[in-house]
Amino acid sequence: MRLSRAAAGVPTPPERIVHLGLGAFHRAHQAWYTAHAADADEWGIAAFTGRSRDLVDRLGPQDGLYTLVERAADGDRFELIPSIVRVEAGDDVPAFVTAVADPQVAILTLTITESGYRLSADGTPDLEDEAVASDVELLRNAFTRDAPGDTTDAVRPATALGRVLLALDARRRTGAGPIALVPCDNLPDNGGLLGRALADLTGRTSPDLAAWLAASVSVVSTSIDRITPAIDADAESHAVLEATGWLDAAPVVTEPFSDWVLEGDFPAGRPDWEPAGARFVDEIAPWENRKLWMLNGAHTVLATFGQTRGHTVVSAAIEDPVCRDLVEALWDDDARQLPGFDLADYRAALLERFRNPRIEHRLAQIAQDSTTKMRLRIVPVALGRLASGHEAPGCAAAIAAWMLGVRAGWAPVPDGIDQPAIADLDASARNTLLAALDARLADDAGFAAHVADAVAALEAS
Numbered sequence: 001m002r003l004s005r006a007a008a009g010v011p012t013p014p015e016r017i018v019h020l021g022l023g024a025f026h027r028a029h030q031a032w033y034t035a036h037a038a039d040a041d042e043w044g045i046a047a048f049t050g051r052s053r054d055l056v057d058r059l060g061p062q063d064g065l066y067t068l069v070e071r072a073a074d075g076d077r078f079e080l081i082p083s084i085v086r087v088e089a090g091d092d093v094p095a096f097v098t099a100v101a102d103p104q105v106a107i108l109t110l111t112i113t114e115s116g117y118r119l120s121a122d123g124t125p126d127l128e129d130e131a132v133a134s135d136v137e138l139l140r141n142a143f144t145r146d147a148p149g150d151t152t153d154a155v156r157p158a159t160a161l162g163r164v165l166l167a168l169d170a171r172r173r174t175g176a177g178p179i180a181l182v183p184c185d186n187l188p189d190n191g192g193l194l195g196r197a198l199a200d201l202t203g204r205t206s207p208d209l210a211a212w213l214a215a216s217v218s219v220v221s222t223s224i225d226r227i228t229p230a231i232d233a234d235a236e237s238h239a240v241l242e243a244t245g246w247l248d249a250a251p252v253v254t255e256p257f258s259d260w261v262l263e264g265d266f267p268a269g270r271p272d273w274e275p276a277g278a279r280f281v282d283e284i285a286p287w288e289n290r291k292l293w294m295l296n297g298a299h300t301v302l303a304t305f306g307q308t309r310g311h312t313v314v315s316a317a318i319e320d321p322v323c324r325d326l327v328e329a330l331w332d333d334d335a336r337q338l339p340g341f342d343l344a345d346y347r348a349a350l351l352e353r354f355r356n357p358r359i360e361h362r363l364a365q366i367a368q369d370s371t372t373k374m375r376l377r378i379v380p381v382a383l384g385r386l387a388s389g390h391e392a393p394g395c396a397a398a399i400a401a402w403m404l405g406v407r408a409g410w411a412p413v414p415d416g417i418d419q420p421a422i423a424d425l426d427a428s429a430r431n432t433l434l435a436a437l438d439a440r441l442a443d444d445a446g447f448a449a450h451v452a453d454a455v456a457a458l459e460a461s
């Protein structure tokens with residue numbers, strides 16, 4: 001049977017959350033938590049895609065409903081998720097602006113990928129990026145017109161943050177009240193980064209909006225966790241049909257585990273997410289570090305190096321003793337930089353999650369943009385160890401493994417470096433690659449020697 005709310009007998013909660021960047025992860029995570037909130041019947045989500053309208057065409061005809069397939073090592077569990085009540089294309093800027101300016105709406109969540117924020121290395125908006133520069137110009141002109149409300153329909157920023165600012169300005173002008181922004185991308189200090197980026201952009205475009213942002217917008221920081229690989233939607237639709245009898249054009253496959261840690265205020269209210277397992281903390285940094293360093297750091301290393309050993313998915317790479325030793329050594333260093341956590345259970349659970357043979361998490365999907373990910377997930381741990389007078393052998397081995405992956409072409413060569421220059425991974429090449437991650441690591445003779453030893457050992461493995 002074709003999925004619809006009428007056919008499934010599912011009510012439509014009122015739209016009180018807007019999401020930008022609808023993909024697999026939002027549907028496996030924030031939409032799932034909202035569906036499992038104690039007051040789920042009061043919180044519906046209007047979801048906007050990021051760049052393509054594929055999900056509008058798949059989900060629209062089924063009233064936003066989709067099947068979440070929880071794929072455990074020993075079987076699948078199927079659940080119909082009703083929290084997304086409307087699906088729109090991300091480039092329908094007027095619809096997005098209207099949704100965010102609705103006084104009933106209390107929350108704007110984002111999963112626009114790390115690169116979707118278009119930040120430069122120092123965390124500020126990348127003004128060298130043509131789309132960012134052009135949106136700044138566009139918004140400045142729009143915001144300084146006498147009656148900007150009359151012209152909103154004609155203003156079409158190209159970037160995600162440009163669209164968010166246009167929508168927030170509409171909310172300010174219509175007096176719709178405060179709102180919480182909740183970034184759910186794998187960026188360290190995602191709330192801080194988003195808040196500072198928006199403040200920077202409003203500083204360049206509208207003093208009125210800058211003041212309103214400071215007074216009325218709460219930017220929440222989050223640590224988000226649920227392994228949700230890209231899938232072949234048509235093949236999974238077939239499996240869902242067999243198991244449930246529903247014809248679902250857009251199922252999502254995810255693991256049974258999920259975690260959500262949040263820091264910040266929701267001035268216009270929020271779903272009662274705690275019964276679903278969400279946790280609110282006063283200081284998110286340690287939680288975020290644990291997840292980004294240990295899970296995402298290990299993924300980044302497996303993604304780059306695992307492919308040099310012929311693996312294509314995480315579950316195969318982690319069964320390879322050489323890869324597994326690398327991950328364990330990295331986690332040893334991470335653990336020393338995460339005082340206050342008893343990590344034995346967390347490590348054991350991570351290992352089990354990585355080993356789930358029925359989650360096909362492709363290394364090639366995770367290897368993109370690995371230089372930045374190494375800078376954010378491995379380098380801080382190494383620098384922390386060195387600064388306190390210790391060695392960081394796990395980080396050195398992880399970096400050596402990344403170098404081998406880059407040399408073999410499984411991950412992009414850092415900007416400004418030629419592939420031939422690193423063909424031998426000799427001292428000069430290693431130094432160049434280390435400096436591309438962080439000059440302080442290249443300057444530390446002891447750390448560089450550990451990397452050299454690890455490169456030799458991994459080459460011989």
Ligand SMILES: NC(=O)c1ccc[n+]([C@@H]2O[C@H](COP(=O)([O-])OP(=O)(O)OC[C@H]3O[C@@H](n4cnc5c(N)ncnc54)[C@H](O)[C@@H]3O)[C@@H](O)[C@H]2O)c1
Binds near residue numbers: 185
């Ligand atoms: N998939 C996971 O396991 C997982 C887990 C934790 C966090 N996340 C975070 O969620 C993000 C999305 O993951 P996903 O699995 O949903 O991916 P996805 O490819 O299914 O969806 C990504 C969404 O972001 C949009 N997007 C991509 N680039 C953009 C850009 N430059 N500007 C605006 N929008 C853009 C896409 O159009 C799409 O709507 C990840 O980048 C990651 O930061 C994912």
Ligand SMILES: O=P(O)(O)OC[C@@H](O)[C@@H](O)[C@H](O)[C@H](O)CO
Binds near residue numbers: 296
């Ligand atoms: O592209 P990345 O490296 O930020 O993320 C790829 C995966 O590691 C990531 O999506 C994890 O599966 C996720 O973070 C688990 O919660």
